[in-house]
Amino acid sequence: MVRLVLVLGDQLSEAIAALRQADPARDIVVMAEVMGEAGYIPHHPKKIALIFAAMRKFAARLEGQGWTVAYTRLDDAQSSGTIAGELLRRAEEFGADEAIATQPGEWRVIAELDAVPLTLRQLPDDRFVATQAEFAAWAKGRKQLRMEWFYRDMRRKTGLLMEGDQPAGGQWNFDQENRKPPPQGIDYKGPMRFTPDETVTGVLALVGARFADNFGSLDDFWFATDQGQARQHLAHWVRHGLPRFGDYQDAMMSGERFLYHAIVGLYLNIGLLEPMEVCQAVEDAWKSGDVPINAAEGFIRQIIGWREYVRGIYFLEGPEYTSRNLLKHKRDLPGLYWGGATRMRCMAQAVGQTREEAYAHHIQRLMVTGNFALLAGVDPAQVHGWYLAVYADAFEWVEAPNTIGMSQYADGGVVASKPYISSGNYINKMSDYCKDCAYQVKDKTGPDACPFNLLYWHFLDRHRGRFANNPRMANMYRTWDRMAEDKRETVLADAGAFLARLDAGEAV
Template sequence: MALILVLGDQLSPGLAALRLADRATDRVVMAEVAAETDYVPHHPKKIALIFAAMRKFAARLQDQGWTVDYTRLDDPGNAGSIPGELLRRAEATGATRVLATRPGEWRLVRALEELPLRVEILEDDRFIASHADFDAWAEGRKELRMEWFYREMRRRTGLLMQGDKPVGGKWNFDHDNRKPAQADLFMPRPVEIAPDAVTAEVLDLVEARFPKNFGRLRPFALATTPEEAERVFAGFLRHALPRFGDFQDAMLAGEKYLYHSLISSSLNIGLLDPLEVCRRAEAEHTAGRAPLNAVEGFIRQILGWREYVRGIYFREGPDYPRRNALNHRRGLPPLYWGAPTRMACLGAAVAQTRDEAYAHHIQRLMLTGNFALLAGVDPAEVHEWYLSVYADAFEWVEAPNTVGMSQFADGGLLGSKPYVSSGNYINRMSDYCGGCAYRVQDRSGPDACPFNLLYWQFLDRHRDRFAANPRMGNIYRTWDRMDETHRATVLAEAGAFLDRLSKGDPV
């Protein structure tokens, strides 16, 4: 007899460990444990999402004839950790063997490997590219650029391909996907899922056990079953996908979702299949219901980025989340935990994160991420914040996006240059600046947008690293052409701003 471990982000009926198990003799082990809720202070919505989805998945397995040893968070015998629960169940049943599907975080892989039981860890083949696939692609390459990996994945899957050529004659339609949006009465609204009795019980538990965690638990409208996730995805395909491409980088005050799909948490806990999701988006283009730039942009996020960052995370090893190539040491500012700020864009992004455990990729990259990078915040603290506050955050997907793409802490493994910008980009892609206490058009002075000051200060302090970068030469030439007195003023005002930030003063 074997114990079959199913984790909270492995809620797929075709999971490798379940496929290899014997339903008649083996026992499934699932557990809500403090070690998984507390290793970072997770958003209450994230905890509730996973627990509710776990309970429903366990019930389905039982209906299908599986024996499921399920431990709730408040059960008296709860061992408090995944290894502890496996040892407890092994002692109770006499099992000496564990079948597990490879966890998505190195800390859990190591914990399973250190168990005094015979543990077989199977490949998580719910992904489109295996670890061997990614390593074979990466072997011998000087640069591991996502674009080249994405093209290989398109060829392998046939998605948006005509023979060996991309549909439309181009691999990438990003140039068409950078339009600012305007609020209108016809903007689609995502499908919201009303909590059922199981979810309501979990909400009460989370509310009682995690009252001090950052984030609002209610209202709760996340999908916790495959059927609910399908309703959300179908609504996106029908109402939002056609305009997703045009406005995927846009930001609007008061519009949390715009044309985004809101399926990342469902994908990441196993309620939706990534390849099936891509094929259904492709079918919308084939049927003439969605333009190519929208469908290609959507597929690239899943087939490209999602698969790519997983490959990077496991290829680079357990130390990857602690890399700090720019030697940034500043503590995470209180504004990330909801402290008042005069910056309208950051205030909106953090408030939305607090309320929904969600922000789209540009809000994460070019608002909260951009500011942390410009301010020199320790990337480990930034990484732990993102891992804490978003419902879709698991380390395999979050760490490369944060440490690599957002914070350049891996020294350029993911990106050829840092993703930094002044306030001009934010003003172009959003309407935040119009209602801000700072003035985005001011390059210096008491009301100058902090992004303007910090942008040039960042470039100046890291000149030795970036001046020779061919993608950044023109930026440095612009800085050098500025009046010397103005440059000195900008650096002095940026320094004063950072001093206030370090002291915890409101900014």
């Protein structure tokens, strides 16, 4: 009897469980570009193009290995438009009544597959260091699920950067060495760029025609779209970018969109690279003496620490996680997130880069766009939708805990021990954005005051009942309380006026 093997657009690896359990002599691989996935949220066109191009190349790779692949293109007139619909259509076409799939990374798609009227087994996605069961066991009984402790267990499990049972270098992380402000210049030319081939060019034409109204530019598409290219990109970065990655991973610079960042998340998250493959390449560079330990450890922590941790949180917390809104923030996402005019140079830089590249690094996301949304009281569900839409590496299992938890504190502290908020001082320290801004980062009140300065105190004041007793925020409230009453009133009035202009759709 014929059996279907579903392969999704973020599972482009022969190592996925469904392919490992399948038999190319009798099973049919089903892959489909469908509007149900491309259009359920207004994805950046470059994100859609990356996934479709990589899917087409992976399908061709499987066919070259002897698999039969039933592939649906987006413009296929017979397409049902959904993953479930394509499974049923192919089941009828091939006379199949059974299917297997690797578990999707989104509760929405898991539920869709659960409802398909076929015998369909969803196999665990074991492309990660920690299984869902391992994470749940680690989390059981803990009052706080802090990433640092989980990360140390992952170091022990993998042996990465370990010397026996002790961390290499005598400490588990080197954060203090990885927070340098921007340097005078960058001597790394950025990620490896790939000229679109015939497959990619065809996808770009399709995406350009179908998603022209989506936020984001398709111009200068340079992403890797197959495993070989992704590995070339990784090797290029390890050699040229990794040595200084640690020092400047939190820095932000005008005109330098990538600094020393790896830009491997998008390839990891669709299956073109494997997490241990990436980490071992970084560890090997450290062992060879080519990179300092703060760079190697800082990167490896992002992969086997943070990436594994947020996946664990997503599946542990369940399908309702994305609807959490502990702080009851209700403001609509401002138009400046979709390219509307703004006088805030940091926001213009981060959003403009996002529009062009479908990429911004973690500090731009957390401490610029995320920080502003949290301080302004934007509905976290709308913030979540924006991040999921605009970044090429954004899939819900990784994006939601970063946004709902880390960025917006909407989960009430499951991920973060306090809200990640700052005034303009942090952005000024870690970037060159403030020097040419229409606002003055040193001004605390008045028409030219940096909005982050005003909104920072406004946030603390309106949420005092929740955070005043948080030991990590006590100094903030002591500083606020030492201000003269008339100054506090002025700060709150100026912040309120700013938010009123924001709500009115003015260019703030």
